[in-house]
Amino acid sequence: xxxxxxLDLHDLGKxxxxxxxxxxxxxxxxxIRLQLHAGECVVLSGPSGxxxxxxxxxxxxxxxxxxxxxxxxxxxxxxxxxxxxxHEVLDARRRTLGYVSQFLRVIPxxxxxxxxxxxLLQIGAEPAQARQRAGELLHRLNVPERLWQLxxxxxxxxxxxxxxxxxxxxxxxxxxxxxxxxxxxxxANRAVVAQLLAEARVAGSAVLGxxxxxxxxxxxxxxxxPMQPLEPA
Amino acid sequence: xxALLQVRGLSRHYGRRIGCEDVSFELHPGELLCxVGESGxxxxxxxxxxxxxxxxxxxxxxxxxRDGEWLELGQLSEADRRRLAREEWGFVTQNPRDxxxxxxxxxxxxxxxxxxxxxRHYGQLRSIARGWLERVEIDPARIDDAPTGFSGGMQxxxxxxxxxxxxxxxxxxxxxxxxxxxxxxARILDLLRRLVNELGLAAxxxxxxxxxxxxxxxxxxxxxxxxxxxTGLTDQILDDPQHPYTQLLVSSVLTT
Ligand SMILES: Nc1ncnc2c1ncn2[C@@H]1O[C@H](COP(=O)(O)OP(=O)(O)O)[C@@H](O)[C@H]1O
Ligand SMILES: Nc1ncnc2c1ncn2[C@@H]1O[C@H](COP(=O)(O)OP(=O)(O)O)[C@@H](O)[C@H]1O
Ligand SMILES: [Mg+2]
Ligand SMILES: [Mg+2]
Numbered sequence: 455x456x457x458x459x460x461l462d463l464h465d466l467g468k469x470x471x472x473x474x475x476x477x478x479x480x481x482x483x484x485x486i487r488l489q490l491h492a493g494e495c496v497v498l499s500g501p502s503g504x505x506x507x508x509x510x511x512x513x514x515x516x517x518x519x520x521x522x523x524x525x526x527x528x529x530x531x532x533x534x535x536x537x538x539x540x541h542e543v544l545d546a547r548r549r550t551l552g553y554v555s556q557f558l559r560v561i562p563x564x565x566x567x568x569x570x571x572x573x574l575l576q577i578g579a580e581p582a583q584a585r586q587r588a589g590e591l592l593h594r595l596n597v598p599e600r601l602w603q604l605x606x607x608x609x610x611x612x613x614x615x616x617x618x619x620x621x622x623x624x625x626x627x628x629x630x631x632x633x634x635x636x637x638x639x640x641x642a643n644r645a646v647v648a649q650l651l652a653e654a655r656v657a658g659s660a661v662l663g664x665x666x667x668x669x670x671x672x673x674x675x676x677x678x679x680p681m682q683p684l685e686p687a
Numbered sequence: 688x689x690a691l692l693q694v695r696g697l698s699r700h701y702g703r704r705i706g707c708e709d710v711s712f713e714l715h716p717g718e719l720l721c722x723v724g725e726s727g728x729x730x731x732x733x734x735x736x737x738x739x740x741x742x743x744x745x746x747x748x749x750x751x752x753r754d755g756e757w758l759e760l761g762q763l764s765e766a767d768r769r770r771l772a773r774e775e776w777g778f779v780t781q782n783p784r785d786x787x788x789x790x791x792x793x794x795x796x797x798x799x800x801x802x803x804x805x806x807r808h809y810g811q812l813r814s815i816a817r818g819w820l821e822r823v824e825i826d827p828a829r830i831d832d833a834p835t836g837f838s839g840g841m842q843x844x845x846x847x848x849x850x851x852x853x854x855x856x857x858x859x860x861x862x863x864x865x866x867x868x869x870x871x872x873a874r875i876l877d878l879l880r881r882l883v884n885e886l887g888l889a890a891x892x893x894x895x896x897x898x899x900x901x902x903x904x905x906x907x908x909x910x911x912x913x914x915x916x917x918t919g920l921t922d923q924i925l926d927d928p929q930h931p932y933t934q935l936l937v938s939s940v941l942t943t
């Protein structure tokens with residue numbers, strides 16, 4: 455077994471069956487083969503509608519694959535996510551598989567600092583330690599300290615996105631999935647994210663991401679994975 | 688990790704009418720499971736049958752009690768079932784008036800279930816009750832007031848305190864936020880979310896509100912006509928619904 459291999463997609467396919475839209479079948483992914491190794495950063499490229507976000511969601515087990523296999527190295531063994539139980543998926547998400555989407559899911563009344571700290575608490579960190587680490591990350595991402603105790607519902611798009619990145623990166627996870635996490639950030643903050651990703655890779659994480667911005671892509675990608683829409687839109 | 692609750696082929700009929708039919712699931716410690724579906728789909732029937740408040744027409748419910756022993760609920764005496772409800776379980780009803788004792792003080796409402804467990808010391812009961820009122824954001828100065836004078840949201844928070852004060856291992860909740868104003872709901876949901884995390888509660892919660900499931904539950908079961916039509920991780924069910932009924936449920940939420 456290749457000890458570096460973290461994620462192994464084999465003949466992966468995804469179609470949506472829309473029962474109330476004339477039983478439409480939407481074929482989005484087919485025959486995807488991709489291997490992701492520790493320390494690399496593979497960037498999904500291709501036009502809008504190519505299925506890039508769908509692919510990340512299938513790997514995160516947010517969408518269920520229609521065909522093929524998604525094997526994740528979790529806890530020193532292979533976990534087939536396509537057939538894993540909900541409890542196995544939740545455990546993989548807690549400890550192995552991170553996902554940062556473009557938008558922060560705001561939880562009413564929960565301050566930014568606690569939103570960021572939560573993934574560390576879920577793996578058993580001390581609350582004080584988790585909050586301190588959350589503060590360090592927010593600080594690096596230039597989220598002003600006066601915002602930390604406020605729920606991010608009223609933050610700007612860029613501020614919410616940085617809270618989301620901090621939350622997504624705070625727990626050291628071996629596989630990171632990133633869906634345009636820097637879309638509304640300025641150049642300075644994009645540079646911080648690139649630096650954080652570089653550190654995660656040095657620490658051994660494998661990164662699979664979507665980055666629209668070419669400058670960002672050049673900075674973080676070790677390899678591109680090109681994708682094309684299966685059906686004309 | 689081993690389950691806390693095992694439900695197998697559970698059915699409950701009302702005469703020839705189906706309440707719930709052939710439902711199976713497991714619940715693990717520390718896990719909150721939501722049951723969603725429209726009115727009349729059998730959610731309350733299922734919850735009450737699992738909680739041994741209704742007798743099943745078929746199937747079984749097994750519960751692993753505090754000492755690790757598995758109990759077959761259908762084979763327990765009424766006294767044993769009452770003991771479980773008192774010592775290991777909690778039940779939060781939709782209408783707080785059904786779960787509270789309206790003619791006694793807020794403090795007594797919270798203390799009552801503790802007294803049933805043998806806590807007798809007045810000062811201790813009072814200080815625990817005060818602490819729980821604070822935890823559910825009720826001014827402890829109102830400890831001697833009867834809940835009849837409380838708003839609906841306050842009554843529901845009091846019922847939550849009354850239920851959780853005994854640190855139950857398993858909590859059943861039937862639409863605990865239905866019928867309340869949206870802002871009041873948000874406060875109760877936030878409270879439940881925090882308490883569930885802090886106490887590591889296992890809970891089965893009925894709701895017709897998918898946003899509630901998204902916020903609180905890692906897993907969700909969808910019911911239609913008394914049957915479970917889809918079950919899985921809450922985010923899977925909401926973002927990639929498979930069953931036609933779930934797709935309808937999710938899309939009607941998105942358009943309202
Ligand atoms: N939950 C869903 N239900 C139905 N169709 C979906 C869903 N998610 C994505 N799609 C469809 O999949 C296709 C690919 O979308 P997406 O993965 O977002 O592409 P990209 O990220 O490359 O722009 C689109 O046609 C989109 O409408
Ligand atoms: N006590 C009862 N006697 C007869 N039928 C009942 C009774 N309670 C519920 N039902 C019927 O069982 C079905 C499920 O009801 P219920 O469990 O209350 O659904 P929900 O909680 O999802 O609204 C409905 O058809 C309802 O009319
Ligand atoms: Mg996309
Ligand atoms: Mg009901």
